[in-house]
Amino acid sequence: MMELAAPSPASFFAVALATALFLVAILRPTRKHNLPPGPRPWPVIGNLNLIGPLPHHSIRDLSARYGPLMSLRFGSFPAVVASSPDMARFFLKTRDLAFIDRPRTAAGKHTTYNYSGLFASPYGAYWRQGRKLWQAECRNLFNARRLASLERVRAEEVRSMLSDLSASAAAAGGGQAVVELREHLYMVNLNVISRMVLGRKYVVDGTGSPVPPEEFRALIDEHFFLNGALNVGDMIPWLGWLDPQGYVKRMKRSAKVFDRFLEHVLDEHNERRRREGEKFIAADMVDVLLELADDPNLEVPIERDDVKGFTLDLIGGGTDTSAVTVEWAISELLRNPKVLAKAIEELERVIGRDRLVGEEDIPNLPYMEAIVKETMRLHPVAPLLTPRLSREDTSVGRYDIPAGTRVLVNVWAVGRDPAVWEAPMEFRPERFVGGGVDVKGQDFELLPFGSGRRMCPGIGLGLKMVHMILANLLHAFAWRLPDGVTAEELSMEETFSLTVPRRVPLQAVAEPNLPAHLYAVL
């Protein structure tokens, strides 16, 4: 019979120590965070039951009850919402570095090449390098000579939009047409960004693009929708594999089509580089990115997928944002005829009736600038900015914000807060005339582009596009609502995706009012 060996004193001690550590671990009271006030969360869903189809509205209503710093729970994740200028300053400026990360989402993974664009990229060496390159290369690419030619690109595309609109008016008979502006706004922005980033227009017939124009248009809409949608798997990760809304499936499908398009664009650019050899000079953003991808001295190497991720960011960031802003601006002007009349008076005085508005005119149109700011106050395209993620435990006053908390800044609510703005629901550009508050991230009551290190890097181009398009539309056409629609009846309802456009596209009557030759495409 085999005898059992008696335990040695050393192994007895090891077992006792492990047991003690285990008991300490499970019995130790967990440090309780003193979270900011907020509604009591339900198991599993947290407070998702309180978020309606327009999350910035639901969250504003909750903040009115719980205060400008509020705790929420989105499924498995803690979140805080800032809804005052002071709280916005705290997250975006005072403690910028603590809140600079982005939450990982299925859209970032599947639709932007595994977080390869700046937008979805987590904070770290790759993102820092991306922002630095953006600044350096934009400066390089947009040097004085190139800037002049890019200005020409923008002017040509704006003129082409005016020409299309006047053709619609002529076709309608009587020189007036009810136009659905959104499609024109979308195309002018897409064409400008396409020419600047990809070198030429791809979303027109006959370009040899593997994705036909109509399909491309639907693809961008789908990209925006999927990047703005609340995906259950992002909130409750253990449900992710079920993909209950079918969004992940759609993300994979749209990513495949985008990839086909981007592969074609990159191949064309590489082909020119090969052909021109030593004589090759980068002519657009994709050229610059492909050159960078060959640079062995970069801190973090850039791969082909990263070039595609960056390119997608530029197309996405540059197309919808400006179009949505101009559509809101014209909607507000049609509801406020006195403001519209003042804008037209300024254009006639400064520009006259024998030419279109150029970029050099923008500084001489202060009322137009005030209209743009007033539009961005009431209709910021990203009302909750884009979600940030806290990288460390932080406290604000007596409240704790644990690492891993999602942070939203409700700039839409701040823009409509009577404690911040006089008569906030009135469209009154006069409040901005004579300087003062600006949109450039320094005034925390008005943050349509965010603020701090993660602020929108496309602000310069975005503002130029909005001013150029809006000023020329108002200068070249007399605008009015279609017969039978009064200013009071015009719907101002929103819909929520990555941006917040009008729920119903704006329809308006456009009547050309400048000499006919100004509408001819050059």
Ligand code: HEM
């Ligand atoms: C009216 C025009 C625009 C508006 C209102 C706008 C607004 C914004 C906002 C609110 C953010 C998030 C900032 C934050 O989290 O603090 C953002 C980020 C970004 N925008 Fe824009 N944007 C506009 C135009 C553009 C253009 C023209 C481009 C590119 C060509 C662009 C590219 C980006 C990128 C890449 C990011 C992500 C930055 C990062 O995470 O580091 N945007 N934008």
